[in-house]
Amino acid sequence: AQTVTQSQPEMSVQEAETVTLSCTYDTSESDYYLFWYKQPPSRQMILVIRQEAYKQQNATENRFSVNFQKAAKSFSLKISDSQLGDAAMYFCAYRRKQGGSEKLVFGKGTKLTVNP
């Protein structure tokens, strides 16, 4: 079974600085999706960024970028120019690509605090 590990239960960053959240996963599949979700205090799950495993280029969405290391099964999230609104729980998630009902498997999350 696939597993996702987030080794940092909590992280903090100064406003305007850069922070990197770590995620590793275990799978025997060669093609799959990886995601980062943000959950602010409102509880809503918000998709931040996604990566397809067959794409070597790291995904980028504005201030958010990933470092995808397929061989190492690592998928870290970098937040540049951190803002107070970035404070939230961040979840890394994995999904097999094949199959119409494949489930998201989540890590346990990293709580990010942004200090003014």
Added chain:
Amino acid sequence: NAGVTQTPKFQVLKTGQSMTLQCAQDMNHNSMYWYRQDPGMGLRLIYYSASEGTTDKGEVPNGYNVSRLNKREFSLRLESAAPSQTSVYFCASRPSIEGYTFGSGTRLTVV
């Protein structure tokens, strides 16, 4: 607005009571999911439905039942609530390719 709608948003139950969490999506998605979120545990899959008329167990199905009433609706039932089922419950849907959409969650407390 299009999306996933969950009701209720909050609920308090007594041990042994039953209730149904409702979920509906208006995006014509085939797959729907129920997750629970507990502190320090991330989101864990309870049940999912690949299409109308089919349901399958996820990681933590004990104590729950589900119904995929039609393509839009996927309900989660607790027949005899237990304090261990105190959690935040999320419904999600997904089209054929990636793109999960989550509801806003239901905070359930069982006393």
